[in-house]
Amino acid sequence: MFNIRHDHYLHSDGQDQTVALLKQLLTGQGKLMATLDDLKAADVAEDAKIDALIQAHKDLKAAVADLTAQVAAAAQDPAKIQELVDAANAKAAAIDAELAAVVSPPVVEPVPVDNP
Numbered sequence: 001m002f003n004i005r006h007d008h009y010l011h012s013d014g015q016d017q018t019v020a021l022l023k024q025l026l027t028g029q030g031k032l033m034a035t036l037d038d039l040k041a042a043d044v045a046e047d048a049k050i051d052a053l054i055q056a057h058k059d060l061k062a063a064v065a066d067l068t069a070q071v072a073a074a075a076q077d078p079a080k081i082q083e084l085v086d087a088a089n090a091k092a093a094a095i096d097a098e099l100a101a102v103v104s105p106p107v108v109e110p111v112p113v114d115n116p
Contacts, residue, residue, distance in 0.1 A: 049101070056095060063091060 067088055074080035 053098065056098060060091065060095060063088075 067084055070084055071081065074084065
């Protein structure tokens with residue numbers, strides 16, 4: 001009769017290193033996913049700013065049309081014309097402030113990633 005024996009030996013030297021590398025990869029992936037989530041949030045915030053600027057442009061266009069009509073109606077009243085000019089200047093200053101916030105957003109610091 002024949003006896004066949006098949007033995008398996010697991011060497012833990014390489015296995016420990018492999019487990020450590022896998023843990024490191026999972027940690028890095030978690031940090032990368034957090035960075036991607038931050039990027040998505042920043043993109044949503046930028047979209048909101050762009051939408052606000054588009055709406056401000058539409059509002060400004062309507063305000064200019066209204067101002068043109070008011071200037072035509074108040075052509076003989078200098079005090080009324082000055083009031084309209086002051087209102088237009090205030091609106092322009094508000095738009096400049098909005099544009100400044102969009103053109104120079106706050107700087108976001110990158111998330112550090114641990115390298116082995």
